Amino acid sequence: MVERIAHLSLKKFIVGLVLALAFAMVLTACGGDEEKSAEERESLYQVSLLQDLTQGDYYGSVPVGDLKEKGDIGLGTFDKLNGELIMLDGKVYRADGDGKVEEVPDEETIPFASVTFFDEDDKSDIKDIKDINGLIDFLDKKYTKDSGNYFQVVRLDGTFKSMNVRSEMAQKEPYKPLAEVMETDQRFFDYKNIEGTVVGIYCPVYMDKMNSAGWHFHFISKDGSKGGHIVDLQIKEGTVAWDETTKLDMELPDVDKFSEYDFSTDQSNDVKKVEKPEE
């Protein structure tokens, strides 16, 4: 009798355990973006280093589908350096070297990107900005004067008197360093009176060995047909939404070539050449 009771309660315990496990699995499976923890949402997820890209590592390591698990807004590029990446509202777009924009399938891979989940901390109106330095001044006064040691992400929806963007042509192996590619294979596109969204990411100065310190902007037009890396712009009017991000989650590329690059060499001039050619 005693043995039978013990056996029954063990059976009940196992059934209970199985039910609890099943419940936990259902909860996990249902976890969409809104279920991500605050910690995950407040991380800037970075694939590789810009200083790896500048040396010519254009081998994609992280699929677009995986990148979408790590954020809904951001910047980057694609395998073979095939165009500029713009992530907006959870979708990933390529602005290619011919100036065309397309949504990119989840299987395509990424050698370098920075993304996060956008949780608006503040919003403000912006108007009559004459050039990119005017935009940087506006953002610095508002968001980085007091918090320049954190990552900042902005999305600026607006109307632009002019928008000057660039992209680059896909590369073939053996890959040349980025600064050399930019001399021959970047293409510029100038648009007038265009509506769209600027995605901007700010990296603190201590990130200058892993990314480019300061602001970096990409653009996509409202109709999703034009875009690229912003070289210059004139803002008529718009709204800037801002998200401060206090964590960094960096994924080093899982490709054999990564071990061959030398990070003891100073890449700062090459980074400057590709990110801030106007200086």
Ligand SMILES: [Zn+2]
């Ligand atoms: Zn860019």
